[in-house]
Amino acid sequence: MNLVEVILSVFLFPGFIFTSNIGLFFAWVNRKILARLQWRVGPPIYQPWVDILKLLSKQTIIPSTAHKAAFILAPMIGFTATFVVPLMLPIVYSAPVFSFLGDLIVLVYLLALPGIALMVGGSASGNPYGSVGSSREMMLLLSYELPFIIAIFTVVAKVGGLSITGVVEHQIESGTCLFFTASGFLAFIAAFASSLAKLSLNPFEIPDAKTEIVAGPYTEYSGGLLAIFKLTHAMLLCILTWTLVTLFFGGLVVDFTSQVTVVASSVLCVVKLVGLLFVVSIVHGINPRARIDQTLKFFWLYLTAIACGGLIMVFLGW
Amino acid sequence: MPETIIPIGPYHPALKEPEFFQLIVEGEKIVDVKMRMGYIHRGIEFLASKKTIHQIPVLVERICGICSHCHPTCFCQAVEDAGDIEVPDRARYIRTIIAELERIHSHLLWAGVAAHLIGYDTLFMYFWRYREPVCNLFELLTGNRQNYAMECVGGVRRDIDFKMSKDKILKVLSEIKPAILRLANSIAEDPVVKARMVGIGVLSQHDARKYCVVGPTARGSGLKIDVRICEPYDAYKEVGVDMKVFTEGDAMARTLVRIHEVLESMEIIGRAIDAIPNGPIQVELKEPPKGEGVGKVEAPRGEDIHYVALNGTVIPERLKVRAPSYVNLPSLTPQLIGHDIADAPIIIGAVDPCMSCTDRMVSIVDRKRNDKVILSLEELAQFGRKNKNPLKVRR
Numbered sequence: 001m002n003l004v005e006v007i008l009s010v011f012l013f014p015g016f017i018f019t020s021n022i023g024l025f026f027a028w029v030n031r032k033i034l035a036r037l038q039w040r041v042g043p044p045i046y047q048p049w050v051d052i053l054k055l056l057s058k059q060t061i062i063p064s065t066a067h068k069a070a071f072i073l074a075p076m077i078g079f080t081a082t083f084v085v086p087l088m089l090p091i092v093y094s095a096p097v098f099s100f101l102g103d104l105i106v107l108v109y110l111l112a113l114p115g116i117a118l119m120v121g122g123s124a125s126g127n128p129y130g131s132v133g134s135s136r137e138m139m140l141l142l143s144y145e146l147p148f149i150i151a152i153f154t155v156v157a158k159v160g161g162l163s164i165t166g167v168v169e170h171q172i173e174s175g176t177c178l179f180f181t182a183s184g185f186l187a188f189i190a191a192f193a194s195s196l197a198k199l200s201l202n203p204f205e206i207p208d209a210k211t212e213i214v215a216g217p218y219t220e221y222s223g224g225l226l227a228i229f230k231l232t233h234a235m236l237l238c239i240l241t242w243t244l245v246t247l248f249f250g251g252l253v254v255d256f257t258s259q260v261t262v263v264a265s266s267v268l269c270v271v272k273l274v275g276l277l278f279v280v281s282i283v284h285g286i287n288p289r290a291r292i293d294q295t296l297k298f299f300w301l302y303l304t305a306i307a308c309g310g311l312i313m314v315f316l317g318w
Numbered sequence: 319m320p321e322t323i324i325p326i327g328p329y330h331p332a333l334k335e336p337e338f339f340q341l342i343v344e345g346e347k348i349v350d351v352k353m354r355m356g357y358i359h360r361g362i363e364f365l366a367s368k369k370t371i372h373q374i375p376v377l378v379e380r381i382c383g384i385c386s387h388c389h390p391t392c393f394c395q396a397v398e399d400a401g402d403i404e405v406p407d408r409a410r411y412i413r414t415i416i417a418e419l420e421r422i423h424s425h426l427l428w429a430g431v432a433a434h435l436i437g438y439d440t441l442f443m444y445f446w447r448y449r450e451p452v453c454n455l456f457e458l459l460t461g462n463r464q465n466y467a468m469e470c471v472g473g474v475r476r477d478i479d480f481k482m483s484k485d486k487i488l489k490v491l492s493e494i495k496p497a498i499l500r501l502a503n504s505i506a507e508d509p510v511v512k513a514r515m516v517g518i519g520v521l522s523q524h525d526a527r528k529y530c531v532v533g534p535t536a537r538g539s540g541l542k543i544d545v546r547i548c549e550p551y552d553a554y555k556e557v558g559v560d561m562k563v564f565t566e567g568d569a570m571a572r573t574l575v576r577i578h579e580v581l582e583s584m585e586i587i588g589r590a591i592d593a594i595p596n597g598p599i600q601v602e603l604k605e606p607p608k609g610e611g612v613g614k615v616e617a618p619r620g621e622d623i624h625y626v627a628l629n630g631t632v633i634p635e636r637l638k639v640r641a642p643s644y645v646n647l648p649s650l651t652p653q654l655i656g657h658d659i660a661d662a663p664i665i666i667g668a669v670d671p672c673m674s675c676t677d678r679m680v681s682i683v684d685r686k687r688n689d690k691v692i693l694s695l696e697e698l699a700q701f702g703r704k705n706k707n708p709l710k711v712r713r
Binding site: 034037038039040128129132135202203205206209210211212213214285286287288289290291292293294 | 322323324325330331332346433434435436437438439440441442443444447508510511513514658659660661662663
């Protein structure tokens with residue numbers, strides 16, 4: 001792979017341009033589903049793009065109380081980490097751009113970075129809502145990372161390898177998705193709930209709880225920096241769905257044996273992604289916001305137990 | 319752990335009206351609360367001393383946008399009390415029906431806001447969806463969705479043709495009733511809603527009595543207080559009211575009180591429409607009444623009291639309004655202390671505070687010296703001029 005290809009894949013496909021647009025489309029689908037659920041009309045399809053463009057055209061104010069470098073760097077770090085992730089996920093017909101031994105571990109780290117960036121940005125802003133928001137983000141990070149990592153371990157133990165491509169290949173070879181095995185199902189539940197927390201969607205919409213702490217870590221952000229955070233969030237919506245589909249639903253694989261199978265498997269890919277997004281939106285819609293201590297208890301007691309149960313079941317051969 | 323001040327207000331997404339709660343917190347635990355009022359003081363009582371008793375019902379209707387029937391009813395009751403004016407039966411029944419419809423729309427509005435406060439926006443939208451037909455019903459009956467302008471001293475201003483509108487009212491109510499039962503069930507059964515509301519903001523019966531709380535806040539704490547039953551006015555004696563009392567004293571109990579009251583209001587409206595007599599809707603005022611009068615009304619938020627002093631002219635000497643939130647707000651202190659910041663919005667929201675009803679004065683605080691200041695009219699005028707801050711001159 002030459003340098004041009006690498007640059008193209010980082011910035012064009014499946015990197016920045018592709019993921020951000022798909023992410024904004026997913027953000028629209030999420031908002032539309034939520035709106036229909038709530039008996040509203042919902043936004044037109046171009047709304048997320050317009051929102052980002054509007055924010056980019058606005059003045060970026062850096063508060064005098066803020067730690068300037070951390071305040072500016074935090075959204076950038078989260079953003080960069082997010083658009084590197086799709087390079088490691090196998091997409092449709094090809095092997096991922098970066099595929100190496102242990103990329104699953106790098107994936108876990110990269111997916112944790114946006115949360116850490118948000119935490120840093122919130123506490124750097126020097127705003128009381130921002131500091132409460134980032135302390136909540138920290139608590140949330142501590143609660144969801146453990147079950148998430150155990151869920152990933154379950155997948156690793158089941159598949160017997162640390163590469164993402166290996167997970168997809170294992171699922172194709174064995175002819176069944178990990179979701180339909182007992183251990184995979186338990187791991188999926190843990191990973192799904194952790195993803196909701198990573199996206200700060202209900203019932204874990206805690207760090208930026210509007211009616212409690214205004215916008216939490218985002219409170220002092222404006223203009224371009226806020227646009228970057230919003231874009232990161234939209235891309236995370238896409239990437240986490242994509243990761244879950246890759247790990248538990250056989251990945252986005254197109255079968256090139258004949259024209260019929262190409263169409264059928266492509267449709268199946270879209271159905272997997274949008275179906276999971278649909279479930280995410282519905283869960284977000286039908287739940288109120290839990291409190292941070294309740295969330296901590298929920299993750300550490302129940303979800304960790306479920307995830308551990310999954311891990312044990314792998315060794316029992318289920 | 320160091321104490322920090324988390325401001326809720328004066329402008330905050332959790333508060334629908336400007337009011338300032340300073341939460342003094344250690345970590346996320348609230349250790350003390352300071353409240354500051356006066357951000358939307360509008361001088362209604364002063365304005366009332368410039369207007370006639372025929373204009374004041376329209377004025378006091380604007381005290382609160384949500385209980386916009388209770389305040390004029392209460393004022394008219396006070397004047398009728400001062401002048402010993404007997405209100406015709408039909409007018410009393412019409413007042414009752416409008417008041418109960420208002421309770422339905424007010425409680426549904428509150429339930430939606432409460433759902434929003436705990437981050438349950440879907441439930442919020444659903445409650446407001448079912449409030450919408452009630453507002454449309456108001457438009458049908460009175461011509462306005464809010465601020466109905468139905469009241470006048472000695473009766474009501476407009477007759478309602480119940481032969482025509484009875485079916486419509488009952489149809490709307492029977493349509494929203496199963497929906498409300500379903501939503502009430504989803505509140506009482508949902509584990510996350512329970513986790514956010516059960517045991518949150520507990521006001522014990524003793525504290526409730528000590529802070530003299532009224533309305534659903536009192537009834538959620540097991541106090542049997544309801545003006546409609548304790549001192550019946552309008553047609554409540556004939557129609558009958560069943561008081562809904564819960565003893566837990568937490569946010570969930572107050573929610574359940576309100577939802578049961580919505581259902582009870584529907585029953586009351588049904589009975590009132592069946593029993594409404596024919597006859598005149600208002601009595602003519604021969605001469606302006608003289609003396610003092612007190613009106614008491616059970617507003618959706620609790621007991622509303624108007625005191626009026628009349629001197630025989632059409633312009634009253636004094637009108638004193640005591641809105642229910644005025645007594646409910648101080649009870650927030652024992653409710654908030656010991657809870658998380660995350661619980662503060664729903665605790666504040668659960669007493670259904672109506673800030674603009676409550677504000678009676680503006681106080682100027684000198685932030686540098688941290689004390690209250692009284693300014694004369696000239697000094698106040700100096701604020702408008704350049705470089706003339708009277709506080710600086712005094713310092």
